[in-house]
Amino acid sequence: MTSMGKRIMTGCIAVPVLIGIVIFLPHFNYLAFCVLIMVLTVLGSQEMHQLLSKDKEKLLFTSYSGVLLPLAQYIQFSYFRDVELTFYTLMFLIGLTLFLEIFTGAEDGFKGTWERNSKTVLNIIYPGLFASFIIRLAFFEHAAWYILFFFLLVFSSDTFAFFFGIALGKNNKGILKVSPNKSVAGYVGGLLVPGIMGTLSAVLFPEVFSYGPARGFIVGLTTAALGAVGDLIESSFKRSAEVKDSGSIIPGRGGILDSIDSVIIAAPVYVAIIMIALGI
Numbered sequence: 040m041t042s043m044g045k046r047i048m049t050g051c052i053a054v055p056v057l058i059g060i061v062i063f064l065p066h067f068n069y070l071a072f073c074v075l076i077m078v079l080t081v082l083g084s085q086e087m088h089q090l091l092s093k094d095k096e097k098l099l100f101t102s103y104s105g106v107l108l109p110l111a112q113y114i115q116f117s118y119f120r121d122v123e124l125t126f127y128t129l130m131f132l133i134g135l136t137l138f139l140e141i142f143t144g145a146e147d148g149f150k151g152t153w154e155r156n157s158k159t160v161l162n163i164i165y166p167g168l169f170a171s172f173i174i175r176l177a178f179f180e181h182a183a184w185y186i187l188f189f190f191l192l193v194f195s196s197d198t199f200a201f202f203f204g205i206a207l208g209k210n211n212k213g214i215l216k217v218s219p220n221k222s223v224a225g226y227v228g229g230l231l232v233p234g235i236m237g238t239l240s241a242v243l244f245p246e247v248f249s250y251g252p253a254r255g256f257i258v259g260l261t262t263a264a265l266g267a268v269g270d271l272i273e274s275s276f277k278r279s280a281e282v283k284d285s286g287s288i289i290p291g292r293g294g295i296l297d298s299i300d301s302v303i304i305a306a307p308v309y310v311a312i313i314m315i316a317l318g319i
Contacts, residue, residue, distance in 0.1 A: 057190065090280040107128055192237070218271055242255075258313065265304050
């Protein structure tokens, strides 16, 4: 089977599973969905750990520490809404990183302190901190709608960017060195279609998406734009590590990060603009 065939098959399996989990398992603040995000975060953190450790450099934390932030987000909004548990968890992990370097740095005379600390903090933040905003969606009113709409915007952006690029992008590729196969036509299609979807969400379902057509367009366009940025960010990581994919766990797509790079970067902005648009 070709890479494209594997990619289509993966999508045909993953999308119904995601929809089923969100619609049929809303119990305990969409716990099943949140656990899924946490599992993906652990796997993505492992891949990021490998990218950062390509020179066999020892980082201060295990890659599993990345899941603590999405977990803290779920606990915070489930039980301690008045306590910034996610923020405190982040500060604890960063503080512990700096503290441990007092001992770890002695092994190389502290020559690698700056790089070791920087890489460890990055591994805590990406994908863990970004993924924690996806957990936040589970606590919105009409959560299922906003969760599925978020993934629809990001996935449709990726899909239509691909088809617009194939159809109209032959002579306008290479605008960004980090991803030379991406075209202007692809980016335009990947932004325009989600923008239209955002507009339609306000027109067709005003009882849920009560922000008006113009704001809906901004929601769709902005979410898609950040999704595209997320893809480019991960491409820069892979180029630095001199690898094609972050892993090989997903047929036709590579690693977990290859599949969720757009989602995790778009999530904080999607949450923010939805809250602003709805006046939450």
